[in-house]
Amino acid sequence: MTSSSNRGTGVADETDTQFDLADYLATQQAQVEAALNQSITVVYPDKIYEAMRYSLMAGGKRLRPILCLATCELLGGTTEMAMPTACALEMIHTMSLIHDDLPAMDNDDYRRGKPTNHKVYGExxxxxxxxxxxAYAFEFVAAQTQQVSAERVLQVIARLGHAVGAAGLVGGQVVDLESEGKPDVSLETLNFIHRHKTGALLEASVVCGAILAGADDSNLVRLSRYAQDIGLAFQIVDDVLDITATQEELGKTAGKDLQAQKATYPSFWGIEESRRQAQALVTAAKAQVEPFGDRAKPLQAIADYITARTH
Known part of the structure; x- marks a missing residue:
C-alpha cells in the first residue's frame, strides 16, 4: 500500500500479499460486532433497549471503531484497551443516524437497507x-476501559464530548439545516458543515485510539491531519454516491441531497472533479502516516477504501 506504484489510484492493490484489507476489515468488523452485541442487553423497559439495539446492530461498515482500533494498535496499544471507546464511537454514530433520519431533520425512511428507527418505533x-x-457511550468508556490510565480515559471522554457537541457534529448539523434550499452557500460553508458533521467524529475515532496508546503531541497532530483529510474525502464520495448509486447500493434513499436542495461538492465541482479532490485528500492523508512505515498499512488501506467504495 505504501509503494509509489499504487499511491493515488484510489483502489487497494489486490496484488499486495503483505496486507489484505478485505481480510483485515472482516476480522476487525467481527470483533466490533461481537463487542457491540454484548454491550447492551434488553431489560425493563424493554422497548427502549430494543430500539437502541435495533439501530446499533443494523450493520454498517463500522469504520469509526475500526479506525480507533487500528490507530491504537499502530502506536503499540491493544484491541482490549481500545474496544470500549470503539463501541462508544459506534453508539454515538448510531445516535446521529437515528436523529438525522427523523422527519424534522433529513426525513429518511431507510437506513442500512432497513426501515429507520422512527418508522419502526415511532418518533x-x-x-x-x-x-x-x-449517554451510554460515555458511561461505557468510563466503566469498561481497562489497562489505560484514568488520565487518558478522561482525555478520551473530553475528546468525544467535543466531537459530538456544538463544536463538532451538532454544530455541523445546525449549519447544514440552515443552508438547505439556499442558492448562495459557499464552499467555505460546505467545508465547515462536513468537517464538523462528518469529520469531527472520524477525527475523534483516530485521535482517541492514539490517546489510549499514549501518543505524543507530534503523533497526535499527524494523525489528526490524516483523519481530517479522510473525513472530508469520505463526505465528498458520499455526495457523489448520492447521485450515482442506487437505493439498493446505498441502503438508504438515493438522491436525497438534490431533493432537499442541499449544496454538495458535485454541485460546486461536478462529479469527476469531486472524485479528483477526494483522491487528492486521500493521497495527503496517506502521506501523513508514511513515517510509521509498515505499521501504517491499515490506515493507508482504509484511506484508499474511502474513495474506492460504492456505498
Missing amino acids: DIAILAGDGLL
Missing part, C-alpha cells in the same frame, strides 16, 4: 433511543 422512542445511546 418519540427514536429520539429517546438516540439519547440513550449517546
